[in-house]
Amino acid sequence: MAKNLLDVKDKKILSVLDMNARASYKQIGKDVGLSRKTVEYRIKNMEEKGIIKGYFPKVNFLKIGYRIYRIFIRLHNHGPKIEKEIVDFCLSKNNLYWFHSYGGQYDYGIGILARKNFEFLQFLEELCEKFGQDIMERQISEAIEIDFYSHSYLLNNSDMVSCKTSYTFEKLDKTDKEIINILSDDCKIPVVKIAKKLKISNTAISKRLEKLIAKNIIMCFRTQIDFIKLGYIYYKVFFTLKKPVSDKKKLKQFMRDQPNIVYATNPLGRYDIECEMVVEDPNQFHKVLKEIESKFQILKTNYTIAQSINKISNSMKLD
Numbered sequence: 001m002a003k004n005l006l007d008v009k010d011k012k013i014l015s016v017l018d019m020n021a022r023a024s025y026k027q028i029g030k031d032v033g034l035s036r037k038t039v040e041y042r043i044k045n046m047e048e049k050g051i052i053k054g055y056f057p058k059v060n061f062l063k064i065g066y067r068i069y070r071i072f073i074r075l076h077n078h079g080p081k082i083e084k085e086i087v088d089f090c091l092s093k094n095n096l097y098w099f100h101s102y103g104g105q106y107d108y109g110i111g112i113l114a115r116k117n118f119e120f121l122q123f124l125e126e127l128c129e130k131f132g133q134d135i136m137e138r139q140i141s142e143a144i145e146i147d148f149y150s151h152s153y154l155l156n157n158s159d160m161v162s163c164k165t166s167y168t169f170e171k172l173d174k175t176d177k178e179i180i181n182i183l184s185d186d187c188k189i190p191v192v193k194i195a196k197k198l199k200i201s202n203t204a205i206s207k208r209l210e211k212l213i214a215k216n217i218i219m220c221f222r223t224q225i226d227f228i229k230l231g232y233i234y235y236k237v238f239f240t241l242k243k244p245v246s247d248k249k250k251l252k253q254f255m256r257d258q259p260n261i262v263y264a265t266n267p268l269g270r271y272d273i274e275c276e277m278v279v280e281d282p283n284q285f286h287k288v289l290k291e292i293e294s295k296f297q298i299l300k301t302n303y304t305i306a307q308s309i310n311k312i313s314n315s316m317k318l319d
Helices: 009-021 025-032 036-048 081-089 117-136 174-185 191-198 202-214 246-255 283-293
Strands: 050-059 067-075 097-104 107-114 135-151 161-164 218-225 234-242 263-269 273-279 298-311
Touching: 009 036, 009 050, 009 218, 025 036, 036 050, 036 161, 050 174, 050 273, 067 081, 081 107, 081 117, 097 202, 107 117, 107 161, 135 218, 161 174, 174 191, 174 202, 174 218, 191 202, 202 218, 202 298, 234 283, 246 263, 246 283, 263 298, 273 283, 283 298
Parallel strands: none
Antiparallel strands: 050 218, 067 107, 067 135, 097 107, 097 298, 135 161, 135 263, 234 273, 234 298, 263 273
């Protein structure tokens, strides 16, 4: 299988880069037991093969005044022309957070960042104006809290960062926004180059970066791994609970301990909780699903399979 493209050392390298994309070759080499040059060669090889698609700062947009809206749509018409038009339309938007192509219950998932409801409404109205006749079903929700887990299916490790809606927002000045925008273009850029771009001292940049991390505005620096190319299957799962108040917290804790679950979302909308799961085959997926359904009172479970994943929050620039 394609997963055999990775040996143990490659998996160890990806495991380090997963939540710490700014780690140096030397640092990674020390962690995985390889020389700096060997680490550099292996990483560049994975980049060339498209296993590593990029690096990005995981920005806590909810903490700086943004809201995350999601639209899941199912089409009447699955022709290549309309699909290309929808993809091109969504990818052209500056406030696009992510875009997923699915197979199953929904055809597309669209994440939109907006400071105000009307900003999202503008996108929704334009989407419906252009493609309303082609959309059979749409589900709209807002992400109130998102937990991001490490890709523990690679190795037996576990890590998590979380962002949630806040009633008190952190205000960023112009320089902080410029630092985040530069990192969004090149997550691995050295401090000295950021300082040169902004004509500020290295020390000042380092202190600002440390502060952004300490305030959980930059939650971590992640690596975008194309697990589909590696032969894994990506499921998006939607749960409706019998007792959402009492069971939601327990279910999220359970999800955190599952190596195949990489995201858990507390949404405001049709469903009570959602997760995203990376598995080797459908049997593994249904095994995890059965365990969840045996431990928790689930009214209904829906799921869809990702055909492609575009994590493009790095294209979102702060103004």
